[in-house]
Amino acid sequence: MCLTNYLxxxxxFFCLGIYGVLVRRNAVMILLSIELMLNAAxxxxxxxxxxxxxxMLTGHIFTMFVIAIEAxxxxxxxxxxxxxxxxxxxxxxxDINLMKW
Amino acid sequence: MNYTLLTxxxxxxxxxxxxxxxxxxxxxxxxxxxxxxxxxxxxxxxxAVYNSPHGLAFGNRSFVVxxxxxxxxxxxxxxxxLVVFSSMDYLKDRTSHHGEYYFILLLVIMGTLFMVSxxxxxxxxxxxxxxxxxxxxxxxxxxxxxxxxxxxxxxLFGACCSAILLYGLGIIYGMTGTTEIKGIGEFLSHNDKGCxxxxxxxxxxxxxxxxxxxxxxxxxxxxxxxxxxxxxxxxLASASKVASFAVFIRIFIEGFGGIRQEWIMxxxxxxxxxxxxxNLSAIPQANIKRLLAYSSIGHAGYLLIGIIIGTTxxxxxxxxxxxxxxxxxxxxxxxxxxxxNKINTDEIDGxxxxxxxxxxxxLCMLICLASLAGLPPLAxxxxxxYLFAYAIHSGYIYLAAxxxxxxxxxxxxxxxxxxxxxxxxxxxxxxxxxxxxxxxILILIMLGLFLIGILPQTFISFAxxxxxxxxxxxx
Numbered sequence: 001m002c003l004t005n006y007l008x009x010x011x012x013f014f015c016l017g018i019y020g021v022l023v024r025r026n027a028v029m030i031l032l033s034i035e036l037m038l039n040a041a042x043x044x045x046x047x048x049x050x051x052x053x054x055x056m057l058t059g060h061i062f063t064m065f066v067i068a069i070e071a072x073x074x075x076x077x078x079x080x081x082x083x084x085x086x087x088x089x090x091x092x093x094x095d096i097n098l099m100k101w
Numbered sequence: 102m103n104y105t106l107l108t109x110x111x112x113x114x115x116x117x118x119x120x121x122x123x124x125x126x127x128x129x130x131x132x133x134x135x136x137x138x139x140x141x142x143x144x145x146x147x148x149a150v151y152n153s154p155h156g157l158a159f160g161n162r163s164f165v166v167x168x169x170x171x172x173x174x175x176x177x178x179x180x181x182x183l184v185v186f187s188s189m190d191y192l193k194d195r196t197s198h199h200g201e202y203y204f205i206l207l208l209v210i211m212g213t214l215f216m217v218s219x220x221x222x223x224x225x226x227x228x229x230x231x232x233x234x235x236x237x238x239x240x241x242x243x244x245x246x247x248x249x250x251x252x253x254x255x256x257l258f259g260a261c262c263s264a265i266l267l268y269g270l271g272i273i274y275g276m277t278g279t280t281e282i283k284g285i286g287e288f289l290s291h292n293d294k295g296c297x298x299x300x301x302x303x304x305x306x307x308x309x310x311x312x313x314x315x316x317x318x319x320x321x322x323x324x325x326x327x328x329x330x331x332x333x334x335x336x337l338a339s340a341s342k343v344a345s346f347a348v349f350i351r352i353f354i355e356g357f358g359g360i361r362q363e364w365i366m367x368x369x370x371x372x373x374x375x376x377x378x379x380n381l382s383a384i385p386q387a388n389i390k391r392l393l394a395y396s397s398i399g400h401a402g403y404l405l406i407g408i409i410i411g412t413t414x415x416x417x418x419x420x421x422x423x424x425x426x427x428x429x430x431x432x433x434x435x436x437x438x439x440x441x442n443k444i445n446t447d448e449i450d451g452x453x454x455x456x457x458x459x460x461x462x463x464l465c466m467l468i469c470l471a472s473l474a475g476l477p478p479l480a481x482x483x484x485x486x487y488l489f490a491y492a493i494h495s496g497y498i499y500l501a502a503x504x505x506x507x508x509x510x511x512x513x514x515x516x517x518x519x520x521x522x523x524x525x526x527x528x529x530x531x532x533x534x535x536x537x538x539x540x541x542i543l544i545l546i547m548l549g550l551f552l553i554g555i556l557p558q559t560f561i562s563f564a565x566x567x568x569x570x571x572x573x574x575x576x
Contacts, residue, residue, distance in 0.1 A: 014268055021261050030257055037264035041271045044286045048275035058280050062223050066267060076234050077256050082240050084249045093257070096250050 008045035013040035109146040116142025117207035124200025136189035162220035167571030171215035209235035213344035222280040251328025266308020272301030289548030312345035328396035335434030339427035422484040454527030480553035
């Protein structure tokens with residue numbers, strides 16, 4: 001295994017994430033796609049840290065911070081989506097358009 | 102380790118925790134106390150900033166206190182105090198959950214303080230997310246339909262853009278081997294830049310373009326501004342923008358200043374688009390918060406001119422303009438909050454004949470809008486004057502000309518609001534009550550606008566001194 005393989009893997013994940021964000025209409029699925037994008041970035045950090053700068057821990061530490069932040073973000077996101085469901089009985093982003101663009 | 106540098110942040114964090122605990126023991130009538138505790142905490146933090154030495158808190162550059170950061174900390178804490186004052190009145194009848202509101206608000210202010218001090222990508226990303234996640238909650242805080250809709254849109258756009266930003270930061274880390282912004286700058290001055298680095302740069306630009314609200318990353322702005330509680334709209338328009346611009350300056354001037362020719366063209370295009378679309382979309386708006394949302398996009402365009410100039414004096418003009426803009430915006434949103442307490446709508450139609458109902462608020466609105474439009478002798482005029490003068494001085498005459506044209510257009514839609522306030526028939530003649538405290542604060546804001554407009558020298562030289570904290574590449 002070399003660095004390039006990991007970078008390609010992360011690029012594929014990132015593109016899948018962007019694709020999901022653009023085509024999915026369910027708020028939770030969009031959130032999942034965003035998680036995929038964040039994890040693609042995480043793979044990048046760890047791969048770079050392991051193959052290019054093995055004597056430093058910066059990349060690993062960055063990843064750990066990102067994982068913690070992701071958890072916080074998802075907690076807040078699910079809370080907001082839940083209260084949207086209570087109000088509008090739907091979490092389809094196309095139904096959530098009381099205000100025009 | 103030098104924890105004394107962190108005193109303002111520690112004070113705010115402790116105040117936030119204290120508010121959360123004390124909230125449990127207060128009866129519903131005594132909740133007003135929480136706002137005062139928040140204000141005391143913010144004032145103490147301001148005193149701590151005043152006494153703060155310069156230096157690095159942790160040896161590396163993850164927390165830098167330099168003159169640049171100090172300037173922004175004063176500004177952000179000032180914004181925080183004004184937002185808390187206007188929230189105290191606005192929240193009174195709208196929700197019974199006051200403790201959590203001030204808790205989150207203080208944490209978000211703490212996030213902005215960390216942001217302006219972040220000289221390193223990890224601390225930068227963490228503080229950026231502290232600001233964003235808190236803002237998502239605050240936008241949806243009152244759980245009205247509009248609020249939740251604004252919150253969801255802000256959240257999905259925000260999370261997506263921070264993922265893109267993170268991917269970009271990852272590539273930059275991989276190519277340069279460091280997460281310190283200054284280290285990145287040094288690396289770029291000695292080494293060849295690769296294609297991958299430019300990709301990272303583009304992703305970073307998208308992430309920050311979202312935060313400072315430039316076209317085409319602005320879709321969340323009108324919804325979030327319209328749906329959020331009015332003081333929070335003021336906060337998003339001022340503090341969030343101020344802190345994001347501080348970070349943007351740090352990363353693009355200090356980090357990528359050496360490869361300026363790679364991103365300057367993209368930034369010029371974004372700047373012109375932002376000025377044009379922001380100001381033009383504001384014209385047909387019927388909701389005042391939506392109108393101001395688009396106008397704030399236009400102002401982000403003017404501010405980008407200063408970053409394109411890229412010299413110390415250009416940055417000082419940006420910092421001065423941010424001060425003026427934040428003060429003016431908070432004045433306007435305070436007035437909107439007071440009026441909406443009574444009339445329960447933010448539509449411009451509802452403002453018809455407001456002059457009969459509250460001449461004082463109308464006068465405040467007049468002065469603030471005139472300052473936003475950039476009419477002399479108000480502060481907004483001096484802000485635009487310095488920005489455009491430095492642009493002409495550095496050879497960006499076309500940017501100054503475009504900026505001037507669009508700020509003339511902006512006069513039209515600002516005065517449309519004033520027209521409906523001062524003229525038009527009054528259906529309901531009831532007086533709009535203004536609490537004494539807010540009246541005092543509005544008077545102070547007005548005086549401030551006149552003072553900055555007439556004596557800008559003191560402020561601009563302070564901004565210039567502070568801008569020297571950022572190592573500019575000499576042009």
